[in-house]
Amino acid sequence: MDEVAHEAGKDPLDFRRRYLGERDQTLINTLEEKTNWKARGKNDGWGVAITECFKSIVGEAVKVSKGTDGKVKIDKVIAVMDCGWYVNPEYRAGTS
Amino acid sequence: MALGAAVKHATEFEGGKAVQQNFNSYKMPRISDIPEIEVHIMDNDEKPGGVGEPGLPLFAPALCNAIFKVTGKPIRKLPFALEEV
Numbered sequence: 122m123d124e125v126a127h128e129a130g131k132d133p134l135d136f137r138r139r140y141l142g143e144r145d146q147t148l149i150n151t152l153e154e155k156t157n158w159k160a161r162g163k164n165d166g167w168g169v170a171i172t173e174c175f176k177s178i179v180g181e182a183v184k185v186s187k188g189t190d191g192k193v194k195i196d197k198v199i200a201v202m203d204c205g206w207y208v209n210p211e212y213r214a215g216t217s
Numbered sequence: 218m219a220l221g222a223a224v225k226h227a228t229e230f231e232g233g234k235a236v237q238q239n240f241n242s243y244k245m246p247r248i249s250d251i252p253e254i255e256v257h258i259m260d261n262d263e264k265p266g267g268v269g270e271p272g273l274p275l276f277a278p279a280l281c282n283a284i285f286k287v288t289g290k291p292i293r294k295l296p297f298a299l300e301e302v
Contacts, residue, residue: 123282124291133282150258155257168282170275175267181275185283193284193302195220195252200272202256205263 123168133169134158144203145171152180152201154217166193177204221246224299282297 124137134149141149148171153159161167166185171178184196225244229236237243256272281292286302292302 122278124285127285144234144251144263147261151257151259155255157293164287166283166287168279168284168286170282171274172271174271174274175266176264177266177271179271179275181272181279183276183279183283185287187287193287194298195280195283195299197253197255198276198279199255200257200275201259202268202272203259203261203266204268204271205261205265207265207268208294 122170133167137169137171141171144162148178148201148203152182152199155201156182156184156199160181161171166196177202219273220250222296223277224296225250227273227296 122137123133127132129136134153138146138149152169152171156167158167161178166187168185169182171179173179179200179202181197181198181200185193186196189195193200221244225246227237228243258268285291288302289294290302
C-alpha cells in the first residue's frame with residue numbers, strides 16, 4: 122500500500138485514511154502521534170502497515186536506516202493495537 | 218517471530234526432502250537482532266479481539282515498505298536477506 126501511495130505522490134498514512142472507517146481513523150491518529158509522523162524527516166525510512174486480525178485492528182510502523190556500511194538496519198518498531206475491551210492491562214502489553 | 222519469518226528462516230526442499238534439518242541451519246532471530254519495539258494499546262469499549270497474534274502479520278509488510286522508502290526497491294519474496302538489500 123505504501124508503494125501505491127508513493128505512486129500517487131501521497132503520504133502513506135493520509136492515503137490510507139481515504140479508504141478506511143472511523144475506528145481506523147482513530148488508530149491512524151494514534152499511530153501518527155506515537156511515531157511523531159508529521160515531524161519525520163523527508164528521507165526517513167518509515168514503512169507502515171494496517172490490518173484487521175482476530176477482530177482487532179492493528180497498525181505498525183517500522184523505521185529502517187542505512188548504516189555507514191550501506192547495510193539496512195531496523196531501528197524501531199512501533200505497534201498500535203485496537204483490541205477493544207481488555208481485562209488485564211499488564212498481560213495485554215506483554216503479549217502484543 | 219515476525220522478524221524471523223521476514224528475514225531469517227526458510228525451509229527449502231531438494232529431492233522432496235527439507236534441506237534445513239535442525240535449528241543450526243534454520244536460523245532464528247537472536248536477542249541482538251531485535252530492534253527497539255514500542256507497543257501501544259488503545260482504550261475503547263469495542264468488542265474484545267485478539268492481542269498476541271494480530272501484531273505479527275504486519276511486520277513484514279511494514280518492514281518491506283520501509284525498505285522501499287530507503288532503497289526504492291520493492292521486496293517481492295519472503296524471507297529475504299536484510300544485509301543484501
